Amino acid sequence: MASEALDGDNLLQLQPEEIGKNDEQLLPDEIQRCTGLSYNDFYWRYMHKNFPVIITDVSNDWECQQWTAVQEARDLNSNPPSASSSINFDYLKNKIANGPVPVADCNSSYFNSHTKLELNFHDYLERWRSSTGNQSSSPLSSLSSPEVNSNVDPATRDNLYLKDWHLAAQMPDYNFYKVPKYFASDWLNEQLIDQKKDDYRFVYMGPKNSWTSYHSDVFGSFSWSTNIVGLKKWIIMPPGEELKLNDRLGNPPFSIDEQMLDEHNVRYYTINQRANEAVFVPSGWFHQVWNLTDTISVNHNWFNACNISLVWQNLRQNLKAVCREISDCQQMDDFEAHCQTMLRASFGINYLDFMELLEFIAARRLAEETAATKFLLFDSYRMNDYHVQYDLACLRRITRTLSEDPTIQRSPLQLEGRCRQLLARLEFWS
Structure with a gap:
């Protein structure tokens, strides 16, 4: 990646967390x-x-x-x-x-x-x-x-x-x-x-x-x-x-x-x-x-790298609630697809939406990491190198978690294949 110019107040300057400095969780x-x-x-x-x-x-x-x-x-x-x-x-x-x-x-x-x-x-x-x-x-x-x-x-x-x-x-x-x-x-x-x-x-x-x-x-x-x-x-x-x-x-x-x-x-x-x-x-x-x-x-x-795992947990919990709500229809054709439709209606996004968001952010961060392409956030801000790398590391972790999820693995939307494709791209550049 090309060396970054100093952008002053418009640079999102993230440094590695100092070990022990922020361990206190009280x-x-x-x-x-x-x-x-x-x-x-x-x-x-x-x-x-x-x-x-x-x-x-x-x-x-x-x-x-x-x-x-x-x-x-x-x-x-x-x-x-x-x-x-x-x-x-x-x-x-x-x-x-x-x-x-x-x-x-x-x-x-x-x-x-x-x-x-x-x-x-x-x-x-x-x-x-x-x-x-x-x-x-x-x-x-x-x-x-x-x-x-x-x-x-x-x-x-x-x-x-x-x-x-x-x-x-x-x-x-x-x-x-x-x-x-x-x-x-x-x-x-x-x-x-x-x-x-x-x-x-x-x-x-x-x-x-x-x-x-x-x-x-x-x-x-x-x-x-x-x-x-x-x-x-x-x-x-x-x-x-x-x-x-x-x-x-x-x-x-x-x-x-x-x-x-x-x-x-x-x-x-x-x-x-x-x-x-x-x-x-x-x-x-x-x-x-x-x-x-x-x-x-x-x-x-x-949401971002700091809370993406919490959003995923909420998404999973809301899908479970939807499935319980219509469990008497479990034998119907396309039951899981119907659950995803209801999940989007009640929660605002479903598994496909979440997957597409991860793919979008990963594509941008990989472009910054591999081609020195700089995307402006809100038409103003750029991330420093470490920020991009940290985002990519978090994307790898959450994508690996998704690839192991049973609902993803049996999804009729081929989400498991998309997860594994994305994970391969992220791990190639790690």
């Missing part, structure tokens, strides 16, 4: 808030160990800072006094076309989920703008409250949360944010964006008291969430703690609070996320999020 006493964290330290201390972290000063230069309007100083006791920001509704209307957007009604639920509806974006903004006059309490006073901080009867106004909006995909020429380098090693969106499929890049925006119910992230993926404006409160718990909250049928609650968690002896952390901060949510950490003020955030779900 959960932290509190979630750290870091400024000036290096990519290498984030990779090994947090992403590889599956620990959460708050990273400050990530969105200073993003165009979407124009979506906010600075108001008067609110917290006069801080040093220096802090300024509060509000939503720049006029800028948003002028910048973004009036297309349909997905909205959740936080005052209504249906089958353990907020009721979903679709509104035109400008109509949503006007309904939001009209509700802001009802909210007068200081957002900073909300940080200590364990409840959804409603100072107005929710029945008297909208509580509509624009969620899971694929704005970046819908407006590819509008560069309203830049993926922080910490999160640029993203196998999931690297493939989906290249193949112009639905990706996992989202914008969330909503009024004070809107909220996201208790859940863990899709696929068992990582997620990151950067606040552009506003304050969010998170409750987040390590993997395994969620089992203490399930009912006798194994179903999780729709919503949680501190009292419930304390009564069930759940270990959890509380995060108060401010504007210009990114929260890294590791795989399998259940959480619930409240908007303590009017809030806008940019969010991604993703």
Whole structure:
């Protein structure tokens, strides 16, 4: 591979993990808030160990800072006094076309989920703008409250949360944010964006008291969430703690609070996320999020070498659940193919999708390793040599695991042959 040029802030500079430095796997006493964290330290201390972290000063230069309007100083006791920001509704209307957007009604639920509806974006903004006059309490006073901080009867106004909006995909020429380098090693969106499929890049925006119910992230993926404006409160718990909250049928609650968690002896952390901060949510950490003020955030779900094995485990477990659900149909023709169809519908991907993703990432990394082809991640970042090699080593391990899986071996989609082909290519260049 050709020697790499120094790309400064755009180089994902990964070094071999220092033996013994990151062996400690005890959960932290509190979630750290870091400024000036290096990519290498984030990779090994947090992403590889599956620990959460708050990273400050990530969105200073993003165009979407124009979506906010600075108001008067609110917290006069801080040093220096802090300024509060509000939503720049006029800028948003002028910048973004009036297309349909997905909205959740936080005052209504249906089958353990907020009721979903679709509104035109400008109509949503006007309904939001009209509700802001009802909210007068200081957002900073909300940080200590364990409840959804409603100072107005929710029945008297909208509580509509624009969620899971694929704005970046819908407006590819509008560069309203830049993926922080910490999160640029993203196998999931690297493939989906290249193949112009639905990706996992989202914008969330909503009024004070809107909220996201208790859940863990899709696929068992990582997620990151950067606040552009506003304050969010998170409750987040390590993997395994969620089992203490399930009912006798194994179903999780729709919503949680501190009292419930304390009564069930759940270990959890509380995060108060401010504007210009990114929260890294590791795989399998259940959480619930409240908007303590009017809030806008940019969010991604993703996975990479650090958690690809966890995603595979979740995929296998979900296939087993699907097979149990329709076990009375086991004698039908194409039973396993039908299970894969249901797996894709319920989980979001199936074994074929997972195999295609591994093949795609492997092809790119092998091209970098063997032909000095440099792919830009999110149009900005390049990996150093060791990063490419580490990705390839992880791809070899997960492909070897797949090749030994009984479902893969008997798949009518010839997945075993594809696994062995991919493994041969990866081992040839190891």
